[in-house]
Amino acid sequence: MFGKHPELDELGRQIEALREEIPVNRGLKARLQNEFPPQKNSTRRRPVLAFGLVLASMAALLIWWSVADPGGDSAGTVLAADLKVTNQVSMIDIFSGSFGPPVIGNQNLYLPVADQGTFAMPLEADNMADFKKITGKEITFSALSHNGKTAAYVNSRGIYLYDLKTKKTQTLIEGNDSDLYYFEPSWCGDDQSLLITRRQIEFKDHGFEEKSLDIYSINRDGTTLRKLCSGSYASYIPDSQDIVFTRAGNIMIRTAAGEEMAVDQGRFPAPSPDGLYIAYVKMNGEEKELSAAATLRTDLSDVYICSVKDFSDKRKLTANYPFRHTDEEQWLEELNPDHGQQSLVFSGMYSFYNPVWGTDSGTLYVLKGGHDEKTSLRVTRINLSPQTLMAEDTIAHWLQASINRDDDFARSLMKNPSGFLTISNPHPVAYSIIGSGAEKGRTYVDAQITTAYNADGYYSLGKTRFYLVKDKEGYKIEGEMSLEDGFEVLGREDGVYIRDKGQAPELLLKVDGLTPSGGDNMRRLSSLAYSPEKELLLYTIQEPDSFTVHAHDFKENREVFRQTIKEGEAAVMDISFNGRQDCAAIRYFGDSQMTVKLYDVSKKTFVQSPFLSNAQKVFWAGENLWVEKAVAGGNVQVRSLYTP
Template identity: 30%
Template sequence: MENGKIMKTLYELRNEIEVDTDLKKQLRKTFVKKSRTRKWKNAWIPLLAAASLFLAFLLSNEQVPQHVKASSLKIANAISFLDIGSGEITAYTYHDGRLYLSLEGRGIFVYGNELKKVLNNAADSFSRSSKGEKLLFTYNGDVFLFDVKTTKSEKVLDGTPDSSYIYPEWKDQNHIYLTKVTDKEKQIVEVNVQTKEETFIASGEMASLVEKEQKLVFERHGEIIIYNVKSGKETIVDRGKYPSVTNDGNYISYVKERSGFEDVWISDMDLETKNKVTTNPSPRFEPSGEGMYRYQFPIWGNDERTLYVMKKRNDGENGPAKIMKIELSEQSSTEIETVKSYLQALMVRDDDFAKSLLKDQPEFLTYSNPKQIGFQILETTKKEQSTSVKAEVYCTDTSLAYYKVSTYDFTLMKENERYVIETVKELSATELLSNEQNEIELVKDGKGEALFSLQDIPQSFIQTENIRFSSLLRTHDEKTVIFSLQGMDETSKVTLFSFNRETKAFNLLATLEGGVMYKVALDATGRYLTADYSTDALDSKMLIIDLEKGKQTDFTNVRSKFWKGDKLILEEVAETHSMYYQYDPHTGSKINY
C-alpha cells in the first residue's frame, strides 16, 4: 500500500475514536504549564555556557599575543640586564622563564632570582627547544642530555677524531638534529639517540625545527635557509647568521650585516615581511666603517614578543659581554611610554637604546656625575602636530653633597609609526647643595636659601669634628631634607638624618659603620629611601629604610639603579658579573628585570 493511502486511512480511523474532551483540555493545561516552567528554569544553562566560552576566549586573548606580521612589531623596550665581566659566554638558551648560560671554564649557570651554578661542565651550544625538562647541549664535539629539574647530565653521543657535533635541536623523543663539523664542511644530520643511526639532511649549520610545518631553518654560507623536511625544497630567507625560530614557528630571528653594521632582524615564516629590531650605533671616537657592537644568538623567550641577544663591543674597548632583552609589541609605545623608556635607559646608562628614541642623536648622553636616579611624569599635552610630556627628573652627584630636581619638557612627534623625542628642554631646576660655609643651601631660579649648617645639628649626633656633608635629597612634598654626614677619619661612621623645614627638627635615621656614602634616593610614594655606600673599595652595600615604620633592610653586593614607581631596580654585583633585578620593598621579593 502506498504511503499516502496509509496516512489517509489512519487519519479516518482517528476521527472515529471517541475522545473525552474535558480530560483532553485538562491534560493540555497541565502539559503546557509544566513545559513552560521547564523551559524558563533551564534557560540559563546555554547562556552560562556561552558566557563561559566567551570569558575563556577573552582570557586566552590576554595570555597569547595576537599574531601580526614581523613588520608590525615595534620595540617596546630594550635593556642590557646581564654583564659578564669575567669568563666568556660560550652558549645560552631560554627555558621555562629562565636563561641558561655557559661560561667558559666555569660551567653552566641559570639566571633566575640569582645567577646560580647548576653544572660544572661548560657547553659549546644549547638546544633551542626542550622535551619536557630535558635540554641538549654539546661540549668538545660530544652531545649531552641535561635535566633542568635534577641538574644531572649524561652523554648521549660521542664525536669522533674526524668529526664533532654542535648546535643540537630536538626532533622528537628519540631523534635530534645536529650540525656535524668535519674538515670539509658542516652538515645538518638527524641522529637516532637510541641506535646512533645518522641520516644526512642538508649542508648547513644551526638548525631550528618548525614542528607544525616540518621545516628546518638553518644557515649556509651566510644565508638563512628554510628547508622542507618532506619535499626537500629550500627557500632563501635573507643574508644572515645565527637563525632561531619562535616556539609557535611564526617568526625567524637572525643577525644581518649591512655596510659593516650588524643588527638583529626578524622575518615572518612565510617571508612576507622583515623588520630590524636593534640600532647599532657608530663607535664614539673614531668611525671605522663598522658598528659599535657585534650581535650573536638572538633567541626567543616563551612567547613571540621577547628576544634575548648577546652583544659585544666592536670598537677595541673590550667591554664585558652583555645579554640584552628586547621586548616587542604590535602597539606603538605611547608618548609617555617613550619618555619613560628614554629616562630609564639613561639611568642604567644604556645610551644606545636612549639614542634610538631621539630624532637627533648626540655623541654623549650620560656622564659619571651628576647622574639621573629617578623621575616622575607630571602631565601630557596634545598639540596639533606634536605632544608635550613634562617630567620631573632627579639627579645626584656620587662624590659631592648635591641633588637636583629638574622639570623637563619633552616634545614628541610620530615618525615611521612610532614616537620619537624631537626636543628636550629644561624648564626649571631646584638644587640642594653644600656651600662653602658648610651650609645646606636650596637654590631655586638662581636664588639661594640657607636651610641649616653643621653647627645647627645637635652635638649629640656629631661623633667627630672631621666631618662633611655627603649625599642628600629633598622629599617630594618639599617639607623634608634627608642628608648624610660623612666622617673623614678611617674609623668614622656615616650617619643619615632628616631635617623638617617647618619645625627645624633633626632626626637620626641610620648609622652605617665606616665607609663612603654614594647616593640616596626616594621612591615615588616617598615612603622608601635607599642609601648606597661601601666599606671598602671593592664592596657595594645598600640600605632600604621604610620611613613610615622605621624598618631597615640591608643588602650586600648590591647597587640601586632607580625607583620605578614604588619598585626598585637594583643591580647585583659579583666579582665576575652583574645582573639587574626588580625588588618590591612591600613584600621583600625580587624578580628578573
C-alpha cells in the same frame, strides 16, 4: 571531478589535495550559511570556462590564505613588518670570560659561563629571586628541552644531555677532539631527537681546512644518526618538520620534503615559539665615495625578523650606528695620493649575536657586544608588539635606556639623534613621569629627573618637558625644555644649602661639628637628598671608617632618624627618593662590597631588603628600583626590577 576535461585534471587534483589544508573558521562558515541560503542550480552554457574560473578562484584563495594567515588564525597573525619594539633593556653585563648565548626555559633564563657552570635567573620579576649557580663548571647549557627537564651541553669531546632533576649526564654523541666535532644541539618539538652540527677538518702544513660542515638529526638515546644537509646552526620551525639553518652566509629553510629556500643573508637564525617568525643577525654595508681616490664604508650588524611564510615581510629591530673612530674630513686631507685607492671603514658601535626567543613571540633576547674589548658583552631583552608606545611610555623607556647606557635604543626613540647620550657624573639616580598633554598642537611629557655625585654633597632635582612627534613607528622625541621649578642641594662646611634654579644658595640646615676632608678626625657632609613634598632632608656625615644617616623633618622641625653604618670601611655613595617620595635608597660601600639600604619615610626607619645586600648600582624608575648586582665572581652584572 576528473576525467571529463584532461586539461584541468592536474590543477583539479592539486586543489582537491590542498582543500584539507585550508584552515576553516567554523563560526564564520555557520554565519555565512545563515546569511546566504543555498540557491537552485542554474543552466551553464560554458561549463569548461566556468569550472576553470572556479579553480582559478580557489587557487587565488589558497595563495591569499597562505600569505594572510600562515599560522591558521587570521585574526591573530601580525606581519613581521608591523611589529614594534616597545622596549629594549640590557639585563646582563658580561665583563670577562667566555659565555654562550642565554638558554630560555619556561620560567628561567639560563646563562652558561665557561669554567664556572650554568646560572639561572627568573624570567619574571621576583623580589626574592636571585641569580643562582645550578651546575658544576663543566656543564654549560646549549639547549633546553621543551619540557624543561633536559639540557644539552657541548665540550670539545662532544654533546651530552643533563637531567636537571637527577643531575645525571648521558652521552649523546662524541667526536675525537681532533679533526671531528659535534656541536650546536637543538631539540625537536617532541624532545625525542635533536639537530646537531658535524664538523670535519683536515690538518695541513700550516693550519687546517674545513672538509665538511653538515646538519644531522639524532635520537636522544644516541641512535639513528642521519645526515640532512650541509650547513650549521639548525633548528626546527615549531609545529612542522621544516628546519631553518645557515649555509655560506645565508639563512635557509629546508622543508620535510627536502626543498630548500633562501630567506636572507645573515646568521644565527632562531624561529619564534609560534613558528611565525625567524629572528637573525644581518650585516649591512654601505659605501660612499669621498674623492676619486678614497671611499668611506660602514659595516653595521643588526637584528632582523621576517615572516616564515613571506621572506619579504621583514623588519630591523635594532638601531646600530657607526663608531666614528676617525674624523673622515681630516683623514681625507692627510691621504697620500701616491698610495692609490684607499678606504676608511667604520664598524658599528655594537655587534649582535645569537638572538633567542622568550616563551612567546613578544620577547627576544640577544647578545650585544661593544666596538672594543673594553665594552662589556650584554644580554639584551627586546619586547615586541603590534601596538606603538604611548607618549609617556616613550619618555620612560628613553630615560631608562639612557641611564642603562643602551644608547642604540635611546637613539631610536629620537627624531634626530646625535652623539653620546650617557653621562657618568653627576649620574641619574631617579626619574618619574609627572604629566603630559598638548601645547600648541605639540604632544609633550613632563619628567622629574634626579642626579647626584658619588660620595659628595650634591643632589639635583630637575623637571624637563619633552616634545614628541608621532610617525608610523610611534612617538619620537623632537625636543626638550627645562622647566623652572628645579633645585640643587649642596653640602658645605657649615651645613646643607638649597639653591633654586637661577638663584643664590640659601642655608637649609645648619650642621655643627663638621671638619675638612682627610685626616683621622674627618667629619664631612657627604651624599644627601631632599624631598620638597615631604619637607624631609636625608643627609650623611662621612667619617674615616663609617658614616651616619640623618633624617630631618622640617614640618616637625626636628631630627627623626639617625643611624651609623659601621660595615668595614663604610663609605656612602648616593641617596635617592622614589617618585612618591615615600622611600629612599642609600647606596654605600661596606664589608668589601656595594650594598643598598631602604629608608621608609612614614615609618622613619630602615626596612629589610635582603635582595639589595650586594647591589652595585640602583636607580628609581617611578616607584620601582632598577638594581644591578655582581654575580659569577664579579664577571657578570645582572640588572632586574625591584618593587619595595
